[in-house]
Amino acid sequence: MYSVKQAANFYTDRGREASVAGATPHQLVKIMFDELESVLGALVHLNSPELRERRVAAANRAVTILYGLSSTLDFERGGRIAEDLQAIYDYAIRRIQAGISGTAGEGVFAEVAGLIGEIAGAWTEIRQ
Numbered sequence: 331m332y333s334v335k336q337a338a339n340f341y342t343d344r345g346r347e348a349s350v351a352g353a354t355p356h357q358l359v360k361i362m363f364d365e366l367e368s369v370l371g372a373l374v375h376l377n378s379p380e381l382r383e384r385r386v387a388a389a390n391r392a393v394t395i396l397y398g399l400s401s402t403l404d405f406e407r408g409g410r411i412a413e414d415l416q417a418i419y420d421y422a423i424r425r426i427q428a429g430i431s432g433t434a435g436e437g438v439f440a441e442v443a444g445l446i447g448e449i450a451g452a453w454t455e456i457r458q
Contacts, residue, residue, distance in 0.1 A: 356456070359402055363450035366395040370443035373429070377436075389430045392442075396423050415449070422446060 353361060369392045376385040396419045403412040422442045428434035429442075 373439040
């Protein structure tokens with residue numbers, strides 16, 4: 331028997347799948363940014379030692395999404411903008427990894443969230 335949380339997750343997953351299935355390439359990138367912002371927001375708050383496992387899982391999810399965003403870049407058509415975005419995504423990955431390993435300061439996840447938030451906001455403003 332499903333718990334209420336499991337049932338809610340089931341319907342959320344199905345709703346997300348339906349959104350992705352009918353999305354344009356622009357909308358797919360928007361979906362990735364939305365998910366990345368959500369995961370980074372969670373990372374900002376998962377800062378106690380007993381939440382380390384969840385923090386590592388969230389960091390892995392964020393890095394995976396950043397790799398996904400990197401894979402959407404078109405360097406031929408995007409030129410310098412695509413190169414700059416790649417550099418930002420690489421930087422964000424390094425900062426997340428430093429945050430998880432403990433070699434970065436306390437605000438590292440908020441820093442990355444702010445950086446990605448700016449890019450996500452600009453992406454939302456782009457018209458197809």
